[in-house]
Amino acid sequence: MTMFIHLRHLVFTVLAASLAALCSCQREAGRTAADTAAAPPATVTLTSLDTDSYDKRLEDALLEAEIPHAMGDRIRSAGKAVFLPELEAAAAGDPFLSRLVDKQHALPDGYEPDDLVTLDNSGSYRVGRAGLRLRHPAAEALERMAEAARAEGITLTASSAYRSYDYQAEVYARNVRESGQKTADRESSRPGYSQHQLGLAVDFGSITDAFAQTAAGRWIAANGPKYGWVISFPDGYEQLTGYRWESWHYRYMGMPLAVFIEKWFDGIQQYALQFIHAWRNY
Ligand SMILES: [Zn+2]
Numbered sequence: 317m318t319m320f321i322h323l324r325h326l327v328f329t330v331l332a333a334s335l336a337a338l339c340s341c342q343r344e345a346g347r348t349a350a351d352t353a354a355a356p357p358a359t360v361t362l363t364s365l366d367t368d369s370y371d372k373r374l375e376d377a378l379l380e381a382e383i384p385h386a387m388g389d390r391i392r393s394a395g396k397a398v399f400l401p402e403l404e405a406a407a408a409g410d411p412f413l414s415r416l417v418d419k420q421h422a423l424p425d426g427y428e429p430d431d432l433v434t435l436d437n438s439g440s441y442r443v444g445r446a447g448l449r450l451r452h453p454a455a456e457a458l459e460r461m462a463e464a465a466r467a468e469g470i471t472l473t474a475s476s477a478y479r480s481y482d483y484q485a486e487v488y489a490r491n492v493r494e495s496g497q498k499t500a501d502r503e504s505s506r507p508g509y510s511q512h513q514l515g516l517a518v519d520f521g522s523i524t525d526a527f528a529q530t531a532a533g534r535w536i537a538a539n540g541p542k543y544g545w546v547i548s549f550p551d552g553y554e555q556l557t558g559y560r561w562e563s564w565h566y567r568y569m570g571m572p573l574a575v576f577i578e579k580w581f582d583g584i585q586q587y588a589l590q591f592i593h594a595w596r597n598y
Pocket of ligand 1: 476512517518519565
């Protein structure tokens with residue numbers, strides 16, 4: 317296990333270095349009025365932070381984000397010179413890539429991305445139904461990932477993608493009607509609190525636990541982060557994320573952030589986003 321973790325860190329460190337250049341030229345995402353009004357600061361420019369200030373801010377952010385001790389110790393012992401540039405790279409660019417959206421943190425009122433594109437069956441992935449939409453950078457990244465899967469004989473199917481506030485309201489109300497509020501809240505978000513409203517999240521395949529055991533489910537679990545896609549609600553973290561295990565739900569985070577999550581936060585997206593949120597709002 318230890319060997320595996322070390323190997324994984326090594327792999328992602330190498331990936332981080334080789335992909336940083338690739339990602340810095342990523343297309344600047346479209347902005348809406350809501351972004352400028354309510355978005356968090358776009359970058360974390362703190363390379364000039366002196367070591368004492370860094371240490372204090374780090375401790376406060378680790379505490380506020382409730383980062384487990386072992387995870388925090390790894391970050392502490394890496395030191396400012398190593399960790400801070402990687403944090404800055406992970407949180408740079410489009411602020412919605414690293415925005416914390418969970419049961420306590422809503423999107424800006426009326427948020428709707430302005431670079432949504434419609435997915436179809438012309439590329440390497442399949443769509444579960446017509447009219448699914450994603451933000452442009454996520455759609456491109458989905459194609460890159462699906463192309464790699466296809467090269468290994470595996471087809472990825474997007475079953476649900478962008479959901480507007482109004483559509484999420486319908487989905488949530490239906491889930492409450494059919495399963496009761498308590499069950500609905502374990503796997504469905506209230507409107508305004510869904511990662512699907514970001515236009516950066518995809519539900520793959522059957523949208524059931526069975527997906528985890530399919531070839532596509534296993535492939536994406538092993539390879540998603542290499543293409544910037546990270547599972548949002550992993551097995552065993554319901555208390556942290558507020559949602560039961562959803563083997564089918566992945567969020568596109570961009571490469572620097574996906575690498576950062578794998579390397580420092582054991583692949584747990586929620587910890588990394590809570591940490592970045594706490595760091596930004598210091
Ligand atoms: Zn989902």
